[in-house]
């Protein structure tokens with residue numbers, strides 16, 4: 001069976017690696033338009049590198065009339081546990097030599113001001129009841145919070161009431177590094193990784209085979225696929241539109257860009273502030289615009305990253321042009337886009353105003369978050385990746401959706417959240433849906449149990465013993 005994957009970001013490369021490990025007989029090709037893997041959204045500073053497991057992100061625990069919903073937080077935490085199990089397997093197999101090349105333990109904290117202290121307390125009380133979050137601490141004591149996340153508190157007047165939660169066992173992940181390691185492994189193991197190859201269109205031939213048309217070094221090339229997965233970030237939308245699949249007209253893309261402030265710091269500063277601290281999103285801001293100050297590690301160096309500052313950039317991916325975005329749309333998308341613009345006018349207004357925010361205004365936000373930090377380091381603005389949110393049947397959605405054709409021969413991933421953190425779990429489900437027959441074989445089931453302690457999200461949520469076993473298996477191998 002020929003499996004063709006468009007996009008060598010973390011999603012496409014993870015799907016290829018899982019497929020390769022479960023069934024070495026598959027004929028796998030990965031096609032990437034850029035000169036290397038993980039150069040778009042999975043690139044190290046194109047995202048924030050948070051191992052999202054709901055330790056610190058308020059948007060995963062929505063509040064409705066004093067009731068706090070934790071279901072989404074539990075789901076994401078379980079998904080991230082599966083990601084860690086998969087990465088641990090890569091280390092165990094020697095596919096990745098040194099886990100420190102891509103993953104580091106760091107505190108995950110939430111910091112809020114006076115108006116949200118009670119909300120944070122409620123979140124803490126609800127979450128810490130569950131075995132996923134039973135190591136969470138809460139404090140509204142200035143000195144204690146300062147000892148957890150010094151940069152955010154050391155120059156803040158004591159009169160400002162703040163509260164924070166902390167989980168020691170969070171992570172910072174270099175998604176580019178882990179993707180590159182997997183791609184190298186694939187190239188060494190009979191997987192055809194085609195770089196500098198831009199897929200223009202894929203259509204189904206009368207025999208049921210997908211014909212993938214691409215341009216490589218200025219020449220037209222074609223690939224044949226029995227199963228085609230498009231994990232092309234924002235680039236997945238135009239390919240879906242051209243696929244002739246009946247569902248294509250239900251989806252359109254709503255692009256949201258981002259910028260970060262980044263400063264390189266020395267080892268001592270990195271030891272002093274070993275945390276990712278998430279705050280509260282501004283009114284009208286999309287959920288992914290929660291401000292956060294993160295310690296990042298990349299290529300043996302340390303950085304502080306603050307942001308994101310959202311931007312309204314009508315492009316499919318960072319580095320691609322406006323014309324490509326416009327061309328990706330069809331006439332039937334126009335009413336849906338107008339509907340979203342009207343229904344979500346505060347969001348559009350917010351994005352436009354953020355787009356024109358200058359460095360000084362960005363510093364004002366940084367200083368509100370961590371008073372005095374501006375002067376300590378040299379900050380640069382970095383253009384981050386591009387999230388293309390889903391407009392489905394005229395409604396704007398903030399999540400991710402796997403779309404699989406009725407005959408299971410075409411699969412694609414649309415949307416953006418919660419992203420790279422959950423890639424192994426999402427790609428495993430995708431593989432199960434696209435090649436269900438493969439999972440019926442005993443051999444594949446055996447291989448699966450050699451990779452994962454469990455892939456059952458409910459079991460992780462409901463069985464503390466299994467969860468702890470899976471967590472310690474992964475954490476030991478990942479040295480976190």
Ligand SMILES: Cc1cc2nc3c(=O)[nH]c(=O)nc-3n(C[C@H](O)[C@H](O)[C@H](O)COP(=O)(O)OP(=O)(O)OC[C@H]3O[C@@H](n4cnc5c(N)ncnc54)[C@H](O)[C@@H]3O)c2cc1C
Pocket residue numbers: 006007008009010011012031032033034037038039040041042043046047048049050051052175197198199200231232233234235236257258259308317384385386387413416417418419420421422
């Ligand atoms: C500002 C920001 C912050 C984020 N922070 C986090 C975070 O802290 N934690 C987290 O887990 N996630 C985060 N994310 C999300 C995360 O970056 C993405 O979910 C993840 O990188 C998506 O991987 P992907 O493989 O789908 O996409 P990408 O990495 O974008 O890969 C898609 C690939 O497809 C290629 N491609 C596109 N079109 C074509 C074509 N026609 N032909 C051939 N190749 C093509 C592209 O060149 C690219 O290499 C963040 C995202 C953004 C934008």
